[in-house]
Amino acid sequence: MMNYADQAVFVEGLRKRYPGAEALRGINLQLERGQIWGLLGPNGSGKSTFLKCLVGLAQPDGGLIKIYNQEPGRQARKLIAFMPELDHLYRWMTVQGTLDFTAGFYQDWQAGRAEELLDFMRLKGEQKVGALSRGMRARLKLILALARKAPLILLDEPFSGIDPSSRERIVEGIIRQFKSEEQTMIISTHAVGSTEQLFDGVIFLDQGEVYLQGNAEDLRTEHGQSINDIFKEVFV
Amino acid sequence: MKIDFSTSFPIYLQIINGFKRKAAVGELVPGQKIPSQRELAAELKVNVNTVQRAYREMENLGLVRTLRGQGTYMTEDESLVGQLRTEMLKNVVNDFLAAMAALGYGDEDILELVRTGMRQKNGGEVR
Structure with a gap:
């Protein structure tokens, strides 16, 4: 049995309603530390809402959330590096300007790490954000999340709508930078595809409910299928 | 080292099988150093925890040996x-x-x- 203190995220009976839609219908989850979790489900399954509730950007209508034993809020926010799906970058800034601007908000910003990542993601400081391709902007967004020394990293749809080579860079960047001794990561995606090797554990969200949660390798053994195949079977 | 794998079979077992195959055909020789867990994870684009599990299992099988601070080596055992x-x-x-x-x-x-x-x-x- 897992120790309570080993959990990065503990969620019980989480509910969230939007006008005309029930986004989360009683989510129960316990996510062990030191792992990369895949939050999988089609569009509209509640992935983004769930992540926003963890960060404190959405107010739940019921249920309990603990991030490293703390409720969402100012304190818990410091523990979380959140990469939203929306492109929030200022187009008139340069890449370096974006890094410097973001660095100003966080005490755990690691300038050296940001520089390494910039190099790895094949971006240049003097480039204008407005002139970057979609894939390049996705890579820049990822740098902003990974350059922080936060124990919980949440990436909302980091692979959506980008070219395969950017996707591959992002996967490798995550693998190289992830520190399992001190970090936990949740990555949401609606297209499992070639990214499933990233995940230690997976959570299938279906219409605001947890359909399945488990260790990726165990699921492959039990089903004799890839996570992607199981995903396709569940969400046809 | 490159291991071609599908994802319908546990990845850590495929990594172990990859090492076994290489040892069996002599591509890896007794006592040879193998990549660090982090290196192999980056190369295969696989979660480092998965590689860690494969290495731990290979140690239990006596296939490899990890020397603290030096790295991981194929066993010296020629048999x-x-x-x-x-x-x-x-x-x-x-x-x-x-x-x-x-x-x-x-x-x-x-x-x-x-x-x-x-x-x-x-x-x-x-x-």
Whole structure:
């Protein structure tokens, strides 16, 4: 049995309603530390809402959330590096300007790490954000999340709508930078595809409910299928 | 080191099998250093926890040894190469026999089919 203190995220009976839609219908989850979790489900399954509730950007209508034993809020926010799906970058800034601007908000910003990542993601400081391709902007967004020394990293749809080579860079960047001794990561995606090797554990969200949660390798053994195949079977 | 893998079979087991295969055919020699867990994870684009699990399992099997601060090495035990070859051979034969049985062939049929197959391959004779 897992120790309570080993959990990065503990969620019980989480509910969230939007006008005309029930986004989360009683989510129960316990996510062990030191792992990369895949939050999988089609569009509209509640992935983004769930992540926003963890960060404190959405107010739940019921249920309990603990991030490293703390409720969402100012304190818990410091523990979380959140990469939203929306492109929030200022187009008139340069890449370096974006890094410097973001660095100003966080005490755990690691300038050296940001520089390494910039190099790895094949971006240049003097480039204008407005002139970057979609894939390049996705890579820049990822740098902003990974350059922080936060124990919980949440990436909302980091692979959506980008070219395969950017996707591959992002996967490798995550693998190289992830520190399992001190970090936990949740990555949401609606297209499992070639990214499933990233995940230690997976959570299938279906219409605001947890359909399945488990260790990726165990699921492959039990089903004799890839996570992607199981995903396709569940969400046809 | 490159390991081609599918994801319908546990990845850590495929990594272990990759090392076994390389040791069996002599691509990895006893005592040879293998990549660090982090290096291999980046190369295979696989979660580092998965590689860690594979390495831990290989240590339990006596296939590799990790020296603190120095890295991970193939075992010095030369007899292991022979064991791995035997193991691989058995697997190949067993898989073949199981596949033939599933097609409804008996032992005698199988032997005859193998002979026929060899004759065709070698241009008319069994060497």
